[in-house]
Amino acid sequence: MRYDFPASPNDPNGRRIRNPGLEPWTVPMKILLIEDDPDTSRFVANGLRERGHVVDQSEDGRDGLFLASEAGYDVMVIDRMLPRVDGLAIVKTVRAAGVKAPVLLLTTLGGVNDRVEGLEAGADDYLVKPFAFAELLARVNALARRPPITGEESLLRVADLEMDRLKRTVARSGRRIDLQQQEFKLLEYLMRNAGHVVTRTMLLENVWEFHFDPRTSVVETHISRLRAKVDRDFDRELIHTVRGSGYCLSDAP
Amino acid sequence: MTLRNFFSSSSFRLVAWCAAVFGVSVAVLLLTVYWITLAAIEQQLRDSVERESRLLVEIHAARGHDALLRGVQRRISDLRSPRRVLLLQDASGRLVAGNLPVMTPVMGWTTLDVPAPPADQVVKGDDAPPGSAVIALGRRLPGGEFLLVGENLYRAEKAEEAIALAFAWGIVTTVLLALGGGALITAGFLKRIEEVNRTSRSIMDGNLSNRVPTRGSGDEMDQLAFNLNAMLDRIQALMESVKRVSDDIAHDLRTPLSRLRQRLELARARVATPEGYAAVMDQSIVELDAILETFQALLRIAQIEAGTRHAAFAEVDLDAIVFAVAETFAPVAEDSGHKLQASVEGSVTVHGDRGLLTQMAANLLENSIRHCAPGAAIAMTLTREGGVPVLRISDTGRGIPEAEREKVFRRFYRLETSRTTPGNGLGLALVKAVADLHGAAIELSDNGPGLRVTVRFSGFPEDHASPVRTETVPEQPAFSADRTVVS
Numbered sequence: 051m052r053y054d055f056p057a058s059p060n061d062p063n064g065r066r067i068r069n070p071g072l073e074p075w076t077v078p079m080k081i082l083l084i085e086d087d088p089d090t091s092r093f094v095a096n097g098l099r100e101r102g103h104v105v106d107q108s109e110d111g112r113d114g115l116f117l118a119s120e121a122g123y124d125v126m127v128i129d130r131m132l133p134r135v136d137g138l139a140i141v142k143t144v145r146a147a148g149v150k151a152p153v154l155l156l157t158t159l160g161g162v163n164d165r166v167e168g169l170e171a172g173a174d175d176y177l178v179k180p181f182a183f184a185e186l187l188a189r190v191n192a193l194a195r196r197p198p199i200t201g202e203e204s205l206l207r208v209a210d211l212e213m214d215r216l217k218r219t220v221a222r223s224g225r226r227i228d229l230q231q232q233e234f235k236l237l238e239y240l241m242r243n244a245g246h247v248v249t250r251t252m253l254l255e256n257v258w259e260f261h262f263d264p265r266t267s268v269v270e271t272h273i274s275r276l277r278a279k280v281d282r283d284f285d286r287e288l289i290h291t292v293r294g295s296g297y298c299l300s301d302a303p
Numbered sequence: 304m305t306l307r308n309f310f311s312s313s314s315f316r317l318v319a320w321c322a323a324v325f326g327v328s329v330a331v332l333l334l335t336v337y338w339i340t341l342a343a344i345e346q347q348l349r350d351s352v353e354r355e356s357r358l359l360v361e362i363h364a365a366r367g368h369d370a371l372l373r374g375v376q377r378r379i380s381d382l383r384s385p386r387r388v389l390l391l392q393d394a395s396g397r398l399v400a401g402n403l404p405v406m407t408p409v410m411g412w413t414t415l416d417v418p419a420p421p422a423d424q425v426v427k428g429d430d431a432p433p434g435s436a437v438i439a440l441g442r443r444l445p446g447g448e449f450l451l452v453g454e455n456l457y458r459a460e461k462a463e464e465a466i467a468l469a470f471a472w473g474i475v476t477t478v479l480l481a482l483g484g485g486a487l488i489t490a491g492f493l494k495r496i497e498e499v500n501r502t503s504r505s506i507m508d509g510n511l512s513n514r515v516p517t518r519g520s521g522d523e524m525d526q527l528a529f530n531l532n533a534m535l536d537r538i539q540a541l542m543e544s545v546k547r548v549s550d551d552i553a554h555d556l557r558t559p560l561s562r563l564r565q566r567l568e569l570a571r572a573r574v575a576t577p578e579g580y581a582a583v584m585d586q587s588i589v590e591l592d593a594i595l596e597t598f599q600a601l602l603r604i605a606q607i608e609a610g611t612r613h614a615a616f617a618e619v620d621l622d623a624i625v626f627a628v629a630e631t632f633a634p635v636a637e638d639s640g641h642k643l644q645a646s647v648e649g650s651v652t653v654h655g656d657r658g659l660l661t662q663m664a665a666n667l668l669e670n671s672i673r674h675c676a677p678g679a680a681i682a683m684t685l686t687r688e689g690g691v692p693v694l695r696i697s698d699t700g701r702g703i704p705e706a707e708r709e710k711v712f713r714r715f716y717r718l719e720t721s722r723t724t725p726g727n728g729l730g731l732a733l734v735k736a737v738a739d740l741h742g743a744a745i746e747l748s749d750n751g752p753g754l755r756v757t758v759r760f761s762g763f764p765e766d767h768a769s770p771v772r773t774e775t776v777p778e779q780p781a782f783s784a785d786r787t788v789v790s
Contacts, residue, residue: 166615180595232630258631262603262662263596265726266669271634 078102079124079194084114084140085156086132090179094127097183098190111135118144123151125194127186128173130157130164138171145172152193154186165261184295188247195246206241209301211280211288213241222284232257233276240289240299249296273297314492318485326478333470341463348438348454349412355387356440356452363444371444375400386455388417388437394447401451408449409441415453436460495524499531511539541609547714548605552598555715559594563587593727600729604714607659607736619657621692621760622647625685628664632672640677641698643668647685651692653760655741663737666730667696667756673726675700679753688759697755708747 081098085091086109095105106121108114111132118126118140126144130137141153155173157164165176175189206213210223220227220237229237235257240248250269254260258268273289281287290298355378363371375389379402390401398405403417415437439453498516505513514535515528570583629645636643653660664683671681681698703711703718710716712735715728738745742762748755 178599230630258627259658260661260665261658262665264665264669265730266632266635266672267638268631268635271638272631275634 077194078104079190080104080106080122081190082106082108082114082117082121082123082126082128082151084108084111084118084127084132084137085129086110087129090129093183094186097187101187109133111137111140115140115143119147119149125152125154125190127154127156127190130155130168138167141168141171141173154189154193156181182294184247185249185251188249188252188296191246192243192248192252195243206238206244208241208244208299209286209288210284211241213238220280222280225283227279229276229279232272233279236272236276237280237299240297244299245302247292247295247298252296312489312493314489315485318482318489322478322481322485325481326474329477330474333473337466337470340466341459344459344462345438348456348459349440352438352440352452352454356442356450359450359452360442360444363446363450368446368448371450372400375450386458388415388439388451388453388455390449390451392449394449396449399448403451403453406451408443409451410443412438412440414438414456417455492524495528499528502531506535511535511542544605544608548601551601551714556594556597559590559597563590563594566590597727597729600727600733601714604729604733604736607733607740610740613740615656616654617657618652619655619660621651621653621655621660621694622649622685624657624661625664625683625694628661628668629683632665632668636668636672636681639672639675641672641675641679641681643672643681643683645683648687651685651687653692653741656737659737659740663734663758664694666734667694667758670730670756671696671698671700671754675753692760694758694760695755697750697753699750699753702749702752702754703747705749711747712745 081103083091083095083098083105085094085107088109091107091109095107098105106117106123108117111134114128114132115135118128128137128140132140135143137155141155144151144153152174153172154175154177155168156177156179157168158179168176174193177186177189204214204216206215211220212222213220215238218234220229220234236253239253239257251263253269254264260268273291277287277289281289286301288299288301290300292298359371359374362374372391375391378387379389379400381387388401388403390403390406391399392401392405392408393399396405396408403415406415417435417437435455435457437453437455439451441449441451444450502513502515514532517525517528517532519525566583566587570580574580574583625645626647629643633643633645668681668683671679675681675698679699681696684695686693686695707718711718711731714732716732717726717728735745738758741760743758743760746757746759748757
């Protein structure tokens with residue numbers, strides 16, 4: 051398959067290209083990947099390139115730090131343990147230098163306090179290795195479209211679905227939908243990430259603040275309840291299940 | 304402890320220095336006393352001689368030469384003062400009376416070496432040896448005679464010697480006592496140090512359970528021993544936790560890994576179609592994820608047990624956590640055909656880790672949802688009993704036989720009846736670890752029928768209670784309606 055790349059990944063027109071696989075639509079991004087394990091690095095970089103992104107790789111903390119502070123990346127994926135300069139130090143340094151690009155920190159299994167440390171250092175998200183590629187992709191995409199902290203809209207709209215975050219009301223095609231608090235939070239997260247895949251883990255972390263894997267089908271159950279309220283009485287489904295990845299709220303069929 | 308050790312020990316050096324300084328001060332003190340005593344004795348002798356001399360001069364002035372002569376002779380033969388020395392010479396230097404040989408008159412104080420008196424003149428009882436020194440006062444009388452009155456210094460010299468000897472012994476004894484006492488203290492101190500050393504060596508040799516003996520005296524050495532022991536306890540707990548994790552990994556991850564390997568091997572040999580391969584791959588990934596999850600759970604439990612998360616402790620509103628967890632799982636319970644009822648009494652705050660407490664509440668609730676046959680009534684309550692927050696989760700399922708209730712907290716322990724339910728057998732082990740970390744007691748009991756789990760945060764008595772508690776009216780219904788979740 052051939053892709054028609056825009057001249058720059060940050061094309062102001064935001065040209066969209068059709069993508070196979072997980073994300074139906076993607077704005078190509080310039081991504082920096084600092085990862086010392088060559089297999090993981092190749093796996094991640096190839097996966098991101100297949101989705102149309104431009105990836106710069108570095109296997110060394112110092113070179114990575116140099117790249118991270120020089121060029122303007124849309125997202126940076128940084129391993130926590132790196133030779134010469136470790137991932138946390140890179141994040142701290144580039145944050146101190148005023149680099150605002152979102153950072154996804156990769157870490158090995160088991161560090162219970164690592165998540166907090168990583169976020170405190172200035173990382174925006176955190177992913178434990180080993181991970182499914184779909185999880186990484188969904189998180190990178192979510193980071194790239196992270197809205198600025200100021201100017202959050204109080205009104206969210208996807209197709210004929212509307213949410214007023216201040217009045218805490220939801221309506222579809224003008225018909226009011228009554229949601230419980232958790233359903234509201236879930237729909238809000240889906241609408242903020244409309245058009246993009248959000249994984250089960252992302253929902254657990256962001257909607258319920260669960261940093262563990264429940265052993266019952268919490269997410270599935272809540273999604274199904276939400277669907278019953280948002281989609282059942284309407285012709286077009288907005289909440290889609292993306293097999294092997296997660297969910298996507300989108301206008302597209 | 305060798306002798307070399309003993310003398311090179313810092314405490315002995317300290318003691319030696321102390322003994323030296325002490326000995327020198329005692330010596331200076333005693334010497335001062337010695338000199339003052341000697342001066343006093345000499346002064347006494349001079350006073351006595353002076354008195355005697357003046358008396359004789361007065362006798363001469365008042366009663367004349369003959370009276371003086373008689374006085375001198377009487378004094379010479381007086382046995383009560385055998386050491387008295389007298390000499391009376393006339394103006395031409397001839398001996399008139401006395402017990403000294405004739406001499407050139409010397410006026411004022413003088414010290415004489417007296418030759419031994421002739422054997423027949425030795426007065427009985429006088430122990431003055433020959434040739435002893437005499438302190439004497441010479442005077443010229445108005446008639447030109449020379450009168451010398453003196454006292455033998457022998458007694459004074461003897462007293463001087465006795466005092467010197469006593470003082471010398473005093474100094475020697477002082478130094479010896481100081482050294483001996485010091486040695487005893489040092490030996491006691493070294494013995495305790497040696498106990499610490501012996502324990503350290505023994506631990507280095509692999510006897511990790513060894514501890515430094517304490518005496519219960521609460522002194523500095525006891526405190527040191529106590530702190531060392533506490534440190535060793537902590538290290539041992541950490542090592543045991545690491546060992547348990549590696550044992551668990553060795554025992555309980557080998558089975559699923561072997562199973563995965565067999566599956567892949569079989570697929571390699573038998574599967575022929577791409578669809579078949581895809582199915583095997585999907586299954587393998589699911590299985591591998593389960594293994595990784597187990598691995599993660601083991602490490603998490605180990606970290607919780609090691610107590611490293613105390614640093615992340617904060618005041619946590621347990622009521623909000625319980626309420627949120629109940630709200631989250633209510634639809635899940637309903638879909639499984641259960642009835643979930645949750646109630647929270649007032650505001651309950653504990654000092655703890657929010658993430659772990661959430662996971663604990665979720666784990667317990669999920670246990671009930673997963674292990675009960677459809678139609679069970681599950682209740683989750685958070686109350687205060689005697690000022691202690693108590694979390695209860697009860698269901699009307701099969702329950703756990705009494706004999707098994709303690710075992711279910713073990714890692715990988717699964718009841719026969721729940722073998723068919725998916726799970727890694729680590730859920731309750733994690734719950735227990737979280738409860739222990741928060742100083743909470745966890746208890747399983749019969750709900751008649753079913754299981755009741757009680758988590759009592761007894762580590763958090765009144766002082767951690769929120770003020771709301773104290774205002775609670777006893778007649779108030781235990782379940783406040785506005786905080787109740789019913790599915």
